[in-house]
Amino acid sequence: MNLTVRIQCLMISMLSHAALSQTTGNRTVSVALPVVTLLDIEPPGNFALNFTAPTEAGVAVTAPAANTTKWINYTSAIAPGGLTRRVTASINQTIPGVNITLQAAAASGAGGGTLGTSSGLVTLSTTAVNIITGIGGAFTGNGANNGHRLTIGITVNTYANLSARTNTPIIITYTITE
Numbered sequence: 001m002n003l004t005v006r007i008q009c010l011m012i013s014m015l016s017h018a019a020l021s022q023t024t025g026n027r028t029v030s031v032a033l034p035v036v037t038l039l040d041i042e043p044p045g046n047f048a049l050n051f052t053a054p055t056e057a058g059v060a061v062t063a064p065a066a067n068t069t070k071w072i073n074y075t076s077a078i079a080p081g082g083l084t085r086r087v088t089a090s091i092n093q094t095i096p097g098v099n100i101t102l103q104a105a106a107a108s109g110a111g112g113g114t115l116g117t118s119s120g121l122v123t124l125s126t127t128a129v130n131i132i133t134g135i136g137g138a139f140t141g142n143g144a145n146n147g148h149r150l151t152i153g154i155t156v157n158t159y160a161n162l163s164a165r166t167n168t169p170i171i172i173t174y175t176i177t178e
Helices: 002-020
Strands: 036-042 071-077 085-091 098-104 129-135 148-156 172-177
Touching (some): 071 172, 085 098, 098 129
Antiparallel strands (some): 071 148, 085 172, 098 148
């Protein structure tokens, strides 16, 4: 009986020692995250902003409704201690008597991170102007309904400077930069 108790105690001792023993190991893992700066406008394609001629003498031309079909999508991974990014916009030419305006809405959709802040309504010219600032490490999601919805409009600024035009191409250039 005494021998049986000793064997049982020895077995319990061996089992508890095996259950409580631990070993550790380690391996070095190399992680690389590149600096990323990507931007696109969704959906692709052009659109028209056409004034409507009046049908009654003495009435001004009617400005078209603003276009709200375009979205800015971006991905940004900044360098350690790096500056935040901004998106600028400019046009290739101005039209005398006309303002082309743009406003980026607050970011929405499937993105995350430090998304940028809209600069509000701006008038575009051949000199780049900030439309979104304060972009950190972020992504907006891809496609329409992700990122910043753009509202692009056209208004008369000086009626005396207007002259008739047909299909004048205006190219809006968007740039993401530090």
